[in-house]
Amino acid sequence: xxxxxxxxxxxxxxxxxxxxxxxxxxxxxxxxxxxxxxxxxxxxxxxxxxxxxxxxxxxxxxxxxxxxxxxxxxxxxxxxxxxxxxxxxxxxxxxxxxxxxxxxxxxxxxxxxxxxxxxxxxxxxxxxxxxxxxxxxxxxxxxxxxxxxxxxxxxxxxxxxxxxxxxxxxxxxxxxxxxxxxxxxxxxxxxxxxxxxxxxxxxxxxxxxxxxxxxxxxxxxxxxxxxxxxx
Amino acid sequence: xxxxxxxxxxxxxxxxxxxxxxxxxxxxxxxxxxxxxxxxxxxxxxxxxxxxxxxxxxxxxxxxxxxxxxxxxxxxxxxxxxxxxxxxxxxxxxxxxxxxxxxxxxxxxxxxxxxxxxxxxxxxxxxxxxx
Ligand SMILES: [Zn+2]
Numbered sequence: 001x002x003x004x005x006x007x008x009x010x011x012x013x014x015x016x017x018x019x020x021x022x023x024x025x026x027x028x029x030x031x032x033x034x035x036x037x038x039x040x041x042x043x044x045x046x047x048x049x050x051x052x053x054x055x056x057x058x059x060x061x062x063x064x065x066x067x068x069x070x071x072x073x074x075x076x077x078x079x080x081x082x083x084x085x086x087x088x089x090x091x092x093x094x095x096x097x098x099x100x101x102x103x104x105x106x107x108x109x110x111x112x113x114x115x116x117x118x119x120x121x122x123x124x125x126x127x128x129x130x131x132x133x134x135x136x137x138x139x140x141x142x143x144x145x146x147x148x149x150x151x152x153x154x155x156x157x158x159x160x161x162x163x164x165x166x167x168x169x170x171x172x173x174x175x176x177x178x179x180x181x182x183x184x185x186x187x188x189x190x191x192x193x194x195x196x197x198x199x200x201x202x203x204x205x206x207x208x209x210x211x212x213x214x215x216x217x218x219x220x221x222x223x224x225x226x227x228x229x230x231x
Numbered sequence: 232x233x234x235x236x237x238x239x240x241x242x243x244x245x246x247x248x249x250x251x252x253x254x255x256x257x258x259x260x261x262x263x264x265x266x267x268x269x270x271x272x273x274x275x276x277x278x279x280x281x282x283x284x285x286x287x288x289x290x291x292x293x294x295x296x297x298x299x300x301x302x303x304x305x306x307x308x309x310x311x312x313x314x315x316x317x318x319x320x321x322x323x324x325x326x327x328x329x330x331x332x333x334x335x336x337x338x339x340x341x342x343x344x345x346x347x348x349x350x351x352x353x354x355x356x357x358x359x360x361x362x
Contacts, residue, residue, distance in 0.1 A: 011240045011262070011337045095233050126233030129269050129337075151316040155269040158317065190319055190327030225302065225319045226267060228330045 022133030040122030052081035238278035300334025
């Protein structure tokens with residue numbers, strides 16, 4: 001006999017369960033996770049290095065877990081900020097999963113950590129589908145990537161709770177159309193905050209840190225429409 | 232490519248279900264994949280072939296059903312097909328969609344078990360346990 005059975009289980013259930021455990025565990029000890037997504041070369045590491053340095057100056061205990069397919073270059077760069085940093089090598093995997101994050105925290109993350117920044121693998125497709133137990137999801141796009149990036153990667157932009165435009169010191173040279181970019185973000189993620197930033201001229205300094213700290217206090221973080229699925 | 236992880240997740244879940252019910256084979260797996268789930272059906276099919284090798288799922292047919300994205304506007308109570316890239320602003324009043332009604336599904340909709348008995352009765356209509 002051949003039977004049809006509706007399993008009614010989400011394919012990603014395993015990751016979602018792991019993410020929920022991680023979120024509960026970390027929040028209960030006062031650590032908030034911030035998941036950073038972007039394409040390669042958007043300036044994620046530079047921005048994170050600046051924000052970690054600021055966290056140090058302000059006495060906020062912040063740490064970073066950085067993921068790459070290969071090399072420990074990002075960890076070395078981030079470590080210059082003085083914050084605890086750990087490199088995850090994904091061995092070819094294009095995104096992080098919740099259990100990978102959980103595995104790397106043991107014996108490394110100081111108990112007192114208030115903010116844990118997770119620098120996801122540079123990729124706007126795959127990381128979008130994986131909850132890492134974060135309380136804040138940020139997507140970065142540099143001015144050189146084109147105004148239609150949010151339309152090309154609607155899931156990544158559509159699920160972000162904050163959008164940061166990087167390298168704005170180059171906006172004129174790149175002929176970046178801010179109005180068009182904002183309209184495209186609004187189309188896939190109505191109401192999400194878009195902030196402009198440049199590590200070179202200091203624009204937007206502290207914005208990632210401020211929003212992350214706000215998330216630790218449970219301050220109304222934006223809920224994207226895509227995350228408000230009815231069914 | 233995250234389709235490999237998804238394919239492995241599908242195989243793992245079906246294998247676990249097969250074990251718990253003592254099934255010895257799977258004839259087909261039907262998946263609901265939302266337009267906005269960020270999954271490429273062809274890539275998933277390719278990965279599935281690799282992921283199911285040597286498991287009870289080997290040889291099963293993978294059927295993917297694309298679920299279109301639809302959103303609802305609260306003030307207008309309008310429901311519209313969001314398209315790709317999605318338009319999450321109401322075509323009627325321009326307000327932000329209140330919710331995404333469909334389009335982010337990634338679910339195993341149905342599994343058809345196969346085995347010695349299934350082979351014997353393969354011309355029969357399958358019996359659906361649940362709707
Ligand atoms: Zn409306």
